[in-house]
Amino acid sequence: MPEGHSIHRIARQISDVFTGERVQVSSPQGRYTEGAALLDGHTITGAYAHGKHLFVTFENDLTLNVHLGIYGNWSFGGDETFTGASSIGAPRKIGEKEYAAGEEQPYAGPPEPKSTVRCRIVSEHGWADLVGPTICRTLTPEEVRTVRSKLGPDPLNPDADPEQFYRAARKSSRPIGVILMDQAAISGVGNIFRAESLYRQEIDPLRPGKSLSDEELERLWEDNKHLLVIGVRVGRIITTEPEDRPGVPETEAWPDHANYVYMHHGEPCRRCGTTIRMEEIAGRKLYWCPGCQV
DNA sequence: GAACCATGATTAC
């Protein structure tokens, strides 16, 4: 269940362990067999993220494009060369959550894949398994451009143009809480970041986009960028400021202390005491504090 | 073992 920070971490991981490696690409599950065959035996040249989309580039100019949806995840494992190059270390899973595997053992090749593995990438030194994606396909450069052209700016990308987000918001009468979830307006923000950034900036999620001031839109962009950067560094979504979780360090801020409003409906706001609300808007649960957010 | 739920998104009505 990944928002943009997870995809950037996965892109970094894949780039770390596979760039320059000739790989076998397969689909144990069988639902990506044709696309995998176009990449099988070729060398990976890099990986990057745009919002929640992952792109893995190959030397034959084709690109693996993956979107994890709500459930997708990647698992990785390999020898010491592999884990030494890795951002995340020994065999691990990233997507929804990540965890260290058990005891270290000598690497003896990839494990038998689970029956649900849509795509498996294997190099001389390690492997990556993809399970449960909504999108897993092989694209030409032209097709990559088409996909990316439909995505709004990603605050984690250095060349992102926030003006695109501001323009999308200013012309819209939809609630800002809905606009933040629209990947064509701003990409990489999901249900937790939207709720938490709106709380932190004290903006009512139901206000129409066009009612926000330039200054408010800029604060939202900057805060989502700030929170995404923390997410990339920590590997989890931590949105509380240290003074709002006294004595609990960033790395140990488990659900009770990690967020202000997400999944805290019915509880008193930790800043103003008002009961946190939750309502389903446009098919997703929206959490906010009616006291702080106006 | 069924039912339900989730950090997502598209499609159809």
Place this chain on the structure above:
DNA sequence: TAATCCTGGTTCG
């Protein structure tokens, strides 16, 4: 707005 797809963990009976 509802139905649908993707998977797996948790909760329910």
